[in-house]
Amino acid sequence: MSTDVMIEASGLSKRFGRVRALDKISFKVKKGEVVGFLGPNGAGKSTTMRILTCFISPTVGSAKVHGYDVFDDPLDVRKSIGYLPQRAPLYTDMSVEEYLRFTAQVRHLDENRYKKQLGKVIEICGLAQVLNKDIGTLSHGYRQRVGLGQALIHDPPILILDEPTADLDPNEKAEVIRYIKEIGKDHTVLLSTHNLAEVEEACARAIIVSKGRIVADGPLDEIRAKTGSVRYVVTIDEQHAEAGQKPPTATAVQEAFQRIEGTKSVRELPTDENAHKFELSSAEDADLRAQIFRLVVSNNWTLLELERKAQSLDAVFRDLTRSDERLDRGEAWQGRGADEDEADEDEADEDEADEDEADEDEADEDEADRDSEAGDDDKSKSQKSKADDDDDDDDDDDDDDDRKANKEKR
Amino acid sequence: MSPMLTIARREFRSYFDSPLAYVVICLSFLGLGLIFFLWPGRGFWQQDRATLQTLFYFAPAGLSILVIPVITMRLMAEERRSGTLEMLITLPVKDSDVIMGKYLGALGLVLTLVFATILYPLFMFKFPWVLGTLDDGPVLSGYLGLILFSLAATAVGLLISSLTDSQSIAFFLTFFVLGVFWFSGIMADYLPGTVANVLNFMSFESRMEGFMRGLIDTRDVVFFLSVTCVALVIAFRALERRKWA
Numbered sequence: 001m002s003t004d005v006m007i008e009a010s011g012l013s014k015r016f017g018r019v020r021a022l023d024k025i026s027f028k029v030k031k032g033e034v035v036g037f038l039g040p041n042g043a044g045k046s047t048t049m050r051i052l053t054c055f056i057s058p059t060v061g062s063a064k065v066h067g068y069d070v071f072d073d074p075l076d077v078r079k080s081i082g083y084l085p086q087r088a089p090l091y092t093d094m095s096v097e098e099y100l101r102f103t104a105q106v107r108h109l110d111e112n113r114y115k116k117q118l119g120k121v122i123e124i125c126g127l128a129q130v131l132n133k134d135i136g137t138l139s140h141g142y143r144q145r146v147g148l149g150q151a152l153i154h155d156p157p158i159l160i161l162d163e164p165t166a167d168l169d170p171n172e173k174a175e176v177i178r179y180i181k182e183i184g185k186d187h188t189v190l191l192s193t194h195n196l197a198e199v200e201e202a203c204a205r206a207i208i209v210s211k212g213r214i215v216a217d218g219p220l221d222e223i224r225a226k227t228g229s230v231r232y233v234v235t236i237d238e239q240h241a242e243a244g245q246k247p248p249t250a251t252a253v254q255e256a257f258q259r260i261e262g263t264k265s266v267r268e269l270p271t272d273e274n275a276h277k278f279e280l281s282s283a284e285d286a287d288l289r290a291q292i293f294r295l296v297v298s299n300n301w302t303l304l305e306l307e308r309k310a311q312s313l314d315a316v317f318r319d320l321t322r323s324d325e326r327l328d329r330g331e332a333w334q335g336r337g338a339d340e341d342e343a344d345e346d347e348a349d350e351d352e353a354d355e356d357e358a359d360e361d362e363a364d365e366d367e368a369d370r371d372s373e374a375g376d377d378d379k380s381k382s383q384k385s386k387a388d389d390d391d392d393d394d395d396d397d398d399d400d401d402d403r404k405a406n407k408e409k410r
Numbered sequence: 411m412s413p414m415l416t417i418a419r420r421e422f423r424s425y426f427d428s429p430l431a432y433v434v435i436c437l438s439f440l441g442l443g444l445i446f447f448l449w450p451g452r453g454f455w456q457q458d459r460a461t462l463q464t465l466f467y468f469a470p471a472g473l474s475i476l477v478i479p480v481i482t483m484r485l486m487a488e489e490r491r492s493g494t495l496e497m498l499i500t501l502p503v504k505d506s507d508v509i510m511g512k513y514l515g516a517l518g519l520v521l522t523l524v525f526a527t528i529l530y531p532l533f534m535f536k537f538p539w540v541l542g543t544l545d546d547g548p549v550l551s552g553y554l555g556l557i558l559f560s561l562a563a564t565a566v567g568l569l570i571s572s573l574t575d576s577q578s579i580a581f582f583l584t585f586f587v588l589g590v591f592w593f594s595g596i597m598a599d600y601l602p603g604t605v606a607n608v609l610n611f612m613s614f615e616s617r618m619e620g621f622m623r624g625l626i627d628t629r630d631v632v633f634f635l636s637v638t639c640v641a642l643v644i645a646f647r648a649l650e651r652r653k654w655a
Contacts, residue, residue, distance in 0.1 A: 016655070053500040057653040078502040085500070089493030093427045094420075105416045106501045150497075 006031050006158050006188040007052060011061035014047050014212075021047045023212040024061070031157075034184035036199035037192040039209035040321050045192040046086055048209070049162050052190075053083045066158060079107070082156040086163050088147030092136030096127055096146050099135060103150040117153050124179055125149040140167040148176065152183075159183065161191040165198055177202045196313045206313075210321040224316055229264060231309045232280040234292055237302035239274045245300045250276045256295055262286045275304055414507040414514070417498070421485070421515025430480070431519060438477055438523055442469060446530070460542030462531055466552040466622045469527060470559045470614065473520065474588035478560075481519055482567025483581040485512045486649070490575035495652075509646045513568050520560045524553070548624035555621025558634035559614060563588055565641035572648040588614075 007029035014022040022044045029035050039045050050056045052065055054074035063070045066080035090099060100121065104114045122128050125145040130138055135146060144167055151159060164180070165173045173195075180189055180202050193199060199206055199220070206223055208216040216223045234257070238247055250268060253276050257266045264281045271277040282288050289308055296303045411419075425431035445468050447454045452464050489495040498508060535544040566587060571580040595613030598606040610616050617630045 050496070055496055055500050055652070059654075075502045075504065078500055081500075083497075083500045085493065085496045087493065089497050091420075091424065091494055092492075093424050102416065102420050103501065105411060106413045106503060147497075 004031050005029070005064075006033075007063070007065050007190060009048070009052070009061070009063040012048065012051055012058045012063060013060040014044075014051065014056070015059045021212055022051075022058070025209070025212070025214055026061075027207055027214065027217055029188055029190055031188055032184070032186060033205060034180060034189045034191070034203045036203035036206040037190055037209070038194075038196070038199060038206055038317060039192075041194075043209045043321070044212040045209060046162055047212075049083070049085075049160050049190070049192065052077075052160060053081060054078060079154075080156055081158045081160055082151030082154065083159075084144075084147045084151045084161045084164055087166070088144045090135045090143055090146060090150075093134065095132050095134055096138075096149075097131045099146065100150060100153055104153050107154045109154055114153075117155060120155075121149040121152050124152065126175070141169060141172055144168055145172070157187060159187055159189045159191075161189065163192055163194070165193060165195060173198065196317055200313055208317065208320050215320045216316075220313065224313060229281045229283060229315075229319075230286070231315070232282070232288055232292060233269070233277065233305065233307045233309065234280065234296075234303070235271065235273070235275045235277045235305035236296065237274070237304055238276050240302055248276070248299065248301050253301070254278065256299065257292070260288060260291050260295060262288055262291075273304070277305075412507070413501070413503040414511045417503070417508060417511025418514035418518065421512055422518040425481070425515075425519050434477055434480055434519075435523060435526070438472060439526070441472060442527065445472075460535065460544050462544075462549055462552060463622050465527060465530060466556060466618065469524070469556060470563075470618055471592055473523075473560065474563050474592050474614065475585060477523065478520060478563045478567050478588060479581045479584035481516050482564060482571050482584060483577045484571065485516055485568050486572035486645070487575050487577045487580045491577070505649050506646055509568070509572070509642060509649060513565065513642060513645075516568065517560065517564045520564050521557065524556050524560055528553075545624075548622065551621050551624045551626050554626060555618050555630070558621075558631060559618060562614070562634045562637040562641070563591075565638040565645070566591075569641040569645040569648070572645045 005028050007027075009028075010026050012022050012025040013020070025044070025048060037045050037048070047056070051058050051070065052063055054070050054077050057071065065077045068076040068080070070077055091102075094102065097118075100118060101114065104117070109117065122131065125148050127142075127145060127149055130142055130146075135143060138146070144164065148161070148164060151161065159180075161180075165176050168176060177198050180191065183189065184202070191202075203220070205219050206216070207214055208223065236248060236253055238250070240247060254266055254268065257263060257278060257280055260280075262282045264283065266278055266280050269277040269279050280288065280292070287308070289306060292306060293303065442465070445453075446464050449464065449468070450456075452467070454464055457464065486495070489498065499505070503511075531544060531549055533539060534541050567580075567584045570583045570587065571577075574580050574583070591612060591614045593613075593615070594609040595615040598609035598613065598616075601609065617633055620627045620630055
């Protein structure tokens with residue numbers, strides 16, 4: 001096979017009991033690519049990485065890493081990768097230097113090479129201060145660095161990093177990202193993360209997974225374009241109006257906006273000003289600014305702000321994986337509970353914390369919209385899914401247009 | 411050095427990085443000393459003979475009930491719980507290297523303890539005290555028995571540790587299983603016919619009796635080695651199971 005393709009997953013599926021963790025995942029990573037692996041917790045990121053590192057085997061499908069099959073040559077696969085598992089589990093009773101030496105010995109590095117690599121790793125990961133400390137006494141950030149260090153000690157052609165920047169402070173994060181960009185020039189890197197800003201900075205390409213399926217794969221611009229919507233932020237003064245007029249209420253404004261032709265959704269944003277701030281979304285090819293302006297004028301409202309925004313990756317991510325989120329909020333909650341990723345959900349929410357409430361509103365509205373379209377009632381849906389775990393995947397998909405393409409009837 | 415030995419060395423050293431090894435060694439010696447010299451009826455002074463039979467009788471009992479469960483409980487269970495297993499296995503090592511490395515590491519500590527008891531015959535019958543002429547044969551065969559016993563018991567401990575991710579469950583199960591293996595010979599005395607035969611067959615104690623008296627029976631040697639192999643193979647399978655579970 002061509003040596004250009006460093007990682008090749010073809011039709012990977014993995015079931016844990018009745019839970020389908022991965023569903024026919026296929027992708028290729030070429031030499032020198034830095035690929036961001038995105039998805040909500042429990043989407044199957046870690047499972048995929050564990051399969052690629054031969055820690056677990058796929059139920060169906062196969063994968064090749066550096067040309068070696070994960071079933072036939074697991075040792076060769078592991079030789080060609082550096083792997084940092086989630087939360088960097090390390091032997092807490094060893095010192096950093098002992099640990100790195102242990103890894104190097106298992107990997108058959110000779111003393112000279114080890115010394116050279118150790119120097120490099122210390123510099124890259126900033127370990128000089130802690131080299132002789134016990135790993136058990138280190139902070140989480142430092143452990144993460146040691147974990148990254150052991151993945152790099154043998155200078156592997158492929159790096160697989162499961163949330164390498166979790167638990168790091170902003171400076172460290174920036175440092176790690178800078179480094180990943182640096183090694184991405186001649187290495188292949190597959191990294192998973194929740195932090196979309198990092199992906200935008202470090203990766204040229206992203207793979208977004210949701211509920212065990214790939215929902216988007218390609219260059220970031222393409223993915224952004226894929227959901228094809230544009231957002232408008234409109235702020236209306238809530239205290240002052242033209243003489244003789246009453247200032248508008250939030251509901252009045254919202255209803256008016258919803259009536260504009262081409263609006264897909266309207267949601268209120270939090271604001272410190274004495275104003276109503278709304279976010280509208282529309283299809284990409286439409287431009288609602290003129291209509292919004294005319295609406296404001298005809299109602300004699302005071303327009304404070306009107307801005308047209310391209311879809312952010314954040315929003316794309318939410319759009320593509322929303323059904324997962326709804327699942328997490330309690331609908332059809334049974335069946336996926338035992339997943340390994342659930343513990344560190346807080347991190348995922350951090351970035352969006354202030355928008356969270358608004359998100360919920362939006363989700364509710366969208367649901368309402370979709371429900372009326374689909375003529376399907378949410379309650380009966382969740383009952384159905386409770387009755388049958390396997391079917392709930394499909395039910396939830398029905399209301400997500402983007403996913404329809406990826407869906408397969410069973 | 412092969413990955414297996416690297417893992418074994420790390421495992422062995424880690425016992426000494428924590429207080430565990432020191433506590434186990436000190437307390438075992440204190441306990442063995444008290445029992446060896448002062449146990450009512452079988453104590454060395456009461457027997458008044460130049461023999462180490464008491465040592466070979468009590469050492470494996472103490473090993474199987476306390477020492478080996480404590481040493482083996484964390485082997486795989488702790489790795490699973492803390493997730494370091496993932497780190498270890500994704501290094502270029504075979505699953506069998508992991509199991510054998512862990513086994514040899516733990517066995518190293520158990521055998522350190524076993525060989526340290528050689529101080530007893532040396533100090534008592536060679537130098538500085540000479541308490542009589544020691545019959546060397548039963549001592550050598552006794553040690554062979556003790557080593558074989560340690561091989562089997564450590565393997566059983568490793569097997570149980572690789573089935574769970576809780577150290578305490580591993581400890582109690584190992585404690586229980588090895589206790590049953592040890593005391594089944596005594597239980598057999600109170601039970602009839604076939605049951606007694608089965609219990610006698612699997613009893614570590616009955617198997618050790620020959621070695622204590624200076625008798626090396628191939629059946630006993632094969633028994634201990636078989637238990638070791640079977641336990642290691644099952645432990646290996648238990649580790650492989652993660653791929654499919």
